[in-house]
Amino acid sequence: MxxxxxxxxxxxxxxxxxxxxxxxxxxxxxxxxxxxxxxxxxxxxxxxxxxxxxxxxxxxxxxxxxxxITERKRIEYALRESEFLWKFAIESTGDGVWDGDIPTGEVTYSRRWIEILGYTENDIQPTNRE
CATH class of the missing domain: 3.30.450.20 (PAS domain)
Structure with missing residues (x-):
């Protein structure tokens, strides 16, 4: 054989x-x-x-x-999982949370933070200071 x-x-x-x-x-x-x-x-x-x-x-x-490309695929999966867990943690908190990316000027708001400000998700657009 x-x-x-x-x-x-x-x-x-x-x-x-x-x-x-x-x-x-x-x-x-x-x-x-x-x-x-x-x-x-x-x-x-x-x-x-x-x-x-x-x-x-x-x-x-x-x-x-x-x-x-096994290692690259493993890293891509870990990154997607990390992003999912970060978004889950942000959205599951009762507190208002926002995250700013200083180099790009982009700001991400949690749903609760948007509610605290009196807006809807449609009112909030990513910001970019460039």
Missing amino acids: ENFFFDEVTRVTFHENGRHVIELGGRITTKKIIIDKNTHIAHTYVSIKQPLRHENGSIYGLCSISTD
């Missing part, structure tokens, strides 16, 4: 994409989550496949580059 890095579905997909590039001369960009067969750890990859051409334009090969 052969030892492959990838499961059958992933191998077939890679092969089909490569064949598509060679036969049609197109470029393919894909994002794929692959679970390591040995460690069972998921990794996310962005792969680009494009044909290699002779000077006359005929295709003689395939160039494929894959980049592991």
Whole structure:
């Protein structure tokens, strides 16, 4: 039995994409989550496949580059989760809260702060002093 890095579905997909590039001369960009067969750890990859051409334009090969973006995806998820928790904390307090970003001049108000000021959310627009 052969030892492959990838499961059958992933191998077939890679092969089909490569064949598509060679036969049609197109470029393919894909994002794929692959679970390591040995460690069972998921990794996310962005792969680009494009044909290699002779000077006359005929295709003689395939160039494929894959980049592991697992850490970037983890950071993006953590950032979204942090933003959600911050917004939840701001909105769940009974106190009026506002947050100002000094470099941009943008101000964010909690719903309660808007109520305290006697406005509605539609009355409050982000401010920008630039």
